[in-house]
Amino acid sequence: MLQSKIINLTVRDVRFPTSLEQHGSDAMLAINVLDSQHTDPDYSVAYVVLETDSDATLKGYGLTFTIGRGTEIVVCAVKALSTLVVGKTLKEIVSDFRSFYRLLSSDGQMRWIGPEKGVIQLAIAAILNAVWDLWARVEGKDPAKLVSCIDFRYITDALTEQEALEEQMLKEGYPAYTTSCAWLGYSNQQLTQLCSDALAQGWTKFKVKVGADLQDDIHRCSLIRKLIGPNNALMIDANQRWDVNEAITWVTKLAEFHPLWIEEPTCPDDILGHASISKALAPLGIGVATGEQCHNRVMFKQFLQASALQFVQIDSCRVGSVNENLAIILMAAKFNVPVCPHAGGVGLCELVQHLILFDYISVSASLNNRMCEYVDHLHEHFKSPTIIRNAHYMPPEDPGYSCEMLEESVQKHQYPQGEVWRAIEKQGIL
């Protein structure tokens, strides 16, 4: 089956009108309300399907996450890159996967409009996610298992107890944290209700959005800390809102609520800025977390070299798929920094769960200060959605990379021609 040739690549612009839900009456549906940088996201994907010459049912599914306008640009980039994929057999690709990765990331002409960043990197992620999915289906495994078969530098010392760790994951799952309880702008009553519900469901780690108004942040952090008690974990997330010194001043004033980390305190490109913030906050016991907009392994390398983060937040679509995330996971292990992936959006939880299982079973073998983000929305559009049990990600059961969407969902939400968007246009809502 490795001889299967990829004979077609389709890419579709699929958007969910989540910005509408900000104004809905049900707070549980609210998505990223008042994230200071992305105020009206329509959670979207550029959705890739690879067809093979083997049989009509063997396909590879991949995606990259976007938030509405501009998805068509990523779709355009996927189309431009598709000529590098179509016509190749899976064997040609995976027998020298590094060269294939470089073929995509270093095309002599397209490299100029990256390199290895922004739109072109998101497009590469969508394609490679589909290739990994296809390979995993052919092998009847998930990508985590595939990569753990490979002989990697750095990790041989951690490969001892793999089977036991795998057993443990199958039984207990990987710890998750929730971002759904404490968006900006929630009332006391909403916060209390959502936190109580989450505690009852077994959640022990909570992320709070901050950065719009200091007094409001103090109020919310105080309330949540009281609700969850001193032993549960509280993390705060500023979504790149501050300049460097402002971040230090602001977070210092929230130190009394003992946040484990401050996430994205400033510009995601500012390695030295994050290093200054890390240094200033270390005596307060607060770490810096970033990565969801860190565009490649060279940036992560520097964040690690400069002690500019204490939590590595890999993303399954921002960098070049499994290939590049492996490099990042291995570097994080070498620098002894825990990996705590970014997820949510559309399909990010489905994808990244594979990476975090690989990290635990084959690299870190530790759960200390490690957890994976979880947001409970839009999973219903996937064929094998994430399974959460007692606030843990349960290992995926089906072979593949878990981002095959329901064809009906895709067609309904295709932009702009799907029925959901036709109805919205008709009603003149957006």
Next chain:
Amino acid sequence: MLQSKIINLTVRDVRFPTSLEQHGSDAMLAINVLDSQHTDPDYSVAYVVLETDSDATLKGYGLTFTIGRGTEIVVCAVKALSTLVVGKTLKEIVSDFRSFYRLLSSDGQMRWIGPEKGVIQLAIAAILNAVWDLWARVEGKDPAKLVSCIDFRYITDALTEQEALEEQMLKEGYPAYTTSCAWLGYSNQQLTQLCSDALAQGWTKFKVKVGADLQDDIHRCSLIRKLIGPNNALMIDANQRWDVNEAITWVTKLAEFHPLWIEEPTCPDDILGHASISKALAPLGIGVATGEQCHNRVMFKQFLQASALQFVQIDSCRVGSVNENLAIILMAAKFNVPVCPHAGGVGLCELVQHLILFDYISVSASLNNRMCEYVDHLHEHFKSPTIIRNAHYMPPEDPGYSCEMLEESVQKHQYPQGEVWRAIEKQGIL
């Protein structure tokens, strides 16, 4: 005229089949032969024209430079951003230009696919270059003069002798260096001929491509140094070819030829890597130059903070036009690092000459270790092409940002429907 409203934005994919010329018989036409990262560039632009409601002749022309495949992705991004521009008056834009810049760079949905990097940043540059061109035409000035009217932080101490400096520029021009004499793969005879011709034309600063083969580099640098003598400047350019330690070892072996700088020794994102290289090469009197692929002001800030470069190579299209390049020029002045722009390609010389004049007249007031790249090709497609006299850029005479192309050239080279590309397709050459 500031009341002019922008009523339409057109963007076209214009490509020059320069990759063909690599195989031509005339070495002077050869473009970027064997640049290790971009082996077959078709020099291209996403070409933007803004139309106004004032009169049919008042238009703004802008572009961003690309190298072939993928230009259509940038065109797609310009179209996506155009809704933020069309309908605005020039006055609305320039009376609060910073907010307009942020509107483009921080659109709540499109920001995700950058932010401020890659395709979306190149598209912003094309649009803002056109806005600056339009504004300058309305005011009857060039952008350099426009910005020197503004009250900037940092520069008041350097604003004294502006008139004298301006006079000097009008008389002598701004020093340029040439990249055309020593591409990889040239024969001894070609190198000797090209260098002798350039010396005869008054060139005193020469850039040599290196990084493919050390013995070949030693041979070429030795030959060129002999040809140009000990007092002319020699710079070397590796086009991101090496890892950090490899760069140090390699360049150390070329130190005997006294290069002023090594350009792009490694990954353009690797600030800390450039800092290590800078530190290692400083005792040899060799500086590090980079910037043509440095994607925004925050990256340049860190390069300066980390003493990771000794020459700032701004690019007129990689970052957000004049707006962002001003921030970079001012930071460079604060850190006392000379600005030596990247140019060449299509239109980059035409654009960046304005910025370098601004730097000299209003900010640095120094020519010490300062020069602007020049490559002599494709200027014939511009309405007001760069004027070089005695190896100096002469100040542009026409109002505007100098990137209006000849309509005939644009139509001929539009991809894929222009006659040049139709002919190439017919002949089956590419």
